Amino acid sequence: MFNFVVIGMVLHQPLTGYDIKKYVDISIGNFFKASHGQLYPALKKLTDKNYLTMEEQSQGGRIKKYYHATKLGKDAFMDWLSAPTDFNSSSDTIMVKIFFFGELPDEIRRQRLYECELFVQQNLHKLREIEEQFAHSIESDRDYFEIATLYYGIQNNLSTLRWLRHIKEKKPYSGFIQKEDK
C-alpha cells in the first residue's frame, strides 16, 4: 500500500519527499504513517522502476528532488484504487483508499463504497453477536473494560456506516458532524 500512497500524492503535481511526508501527515496522518526512513528509499525504488520521474531543482544553495507520477505509475495506482478492497488487511486501508476516491469514475466508486458498507455491516453484526454472548456477564471491573472496547467497536462501526452512506451520495458536509452532547 505504501508505494501506492506515495504515487497517489504526486499524481497531479510534483512534490519533494519532504513535501510528501508533510502532506501525508496532515491529510491521512490520522490513520496512515510515513516515516522518512521508509519514504526516501521508496521514492528511489519507484523512480528506478519508472513509476515516478525525478527532477532536481536547485533552490538557494540546496538541491530539491521533485517526484512526479509517470503514465506507468498512474496506471498502477488506478489499478490498485479500482480493485475491490481487501478487507482482511488493516481497516485503515479502506480509509486510505477512500481518500483517493475522487480519482475514480462515479460508477466504480459507488460500487466500492457499497462493498465497504456491506463489510462494515457484517462487522457490526459480528460484534453484536459477541455482545450478546458477553453483555449479561458484567460482574467485575475486568469485564466492564473488556466489554468497553466491544462497545467502542460497535459505536465506531455505526459511525463509519453513517459516514459511508453520507459520502456515497456526495452530500455536503455542513451539518454532518453531530454536536457534542456535553
Place this chain on the structure above:
Amino acid sequence: MFNFVVIGMVLHQPLTGYDIKKYVDISIGNFFKASHGQLYPALKKLTDKNYLTMEEQSQGGRIKKYYHATKLGKDAFMDWLSAPTDFNSSSDTIMVKIFFFGELPDEIRRQRLYECELFVQQNLHKLREIEEQFAHSIESDRDYFEIATLYYGIQNNLSTLRWLRHIKEKKPYSGFIQKEDK
C-alpha cells in the same frame, strides 16, 4: 506491545496458543491482529525468559501446551499497563490498553483515561484547524473525498471522546449506543 497482550491474555487462566489467538480475535480483533506465525515464537520466547510457564497436557491423542503468566510476567504486564500511554505509537495501542484497564486500581485508571481524553481533544483540535484550511475549497470530486476522510477523523474522535467520558465514570452501557438515524 505484542508480548504484553499475550501475557495479558493468560493473567488469570492458562490458555493454549490456539486459544489465545481465538480470544484475541473475538475480543480485540477489531483493532489488533495476532498471526499464529508471530504468536507461537513469542510464547516460546516469553517462557524462556520466565514471563510465562508452560504445561503440557495430553488430551485425546495430542499434546496441548498451556501457558500461564508468572509473577515476573504479571509485574512486567502491570508496569506496561500502568505507564502513561505513548500516543505517538499507533492509536490502537490505546484501545488495547483500555481492554485491560480492569486490572488497574481506580486512581491510576482514571488518570490514564483522563490523559487519553486530553489527547483525543488535542487531536480533534488539530483536525478542526485542518478543516478550516480546506473546508472552503471543495470544488472537485478530488477535494470532496480528500476532505471526507478528514470529517471521518473528526467524527471518530468525537465518538471516542464520548466513549472515554462514559467509561471513565463506569456508567452502564444500556443506552450508550445511539440508534441509527435510518
Place this chain on the structure above:
DNA sequence: CACCCCATGTAATATGTTACATGATTCT
C-alpha cells in the same frame, strides 16, 4: 473419505522504526 476445525511450529520475506549522518535556510 473428504473437509473443516483443532493444534503447533519454522523460515523466507516483507515491512516499518529509530538512530545515525549531514548540511542549508529562516526566524528570533
Place this chain on the structure above:
DNA sequence: AGAATCATGTAACATATTACATGGGGTG
C-alpha cells in the same frame, strides 16, 4: 548566535505476514 524547520539519505534493528510443514479429531 542559536533554535527550529527544511531537506535528503543510510543502516541496524524490530516487527509482522505468508507460505511451508505436519498431523489428530470430528462431522457429513
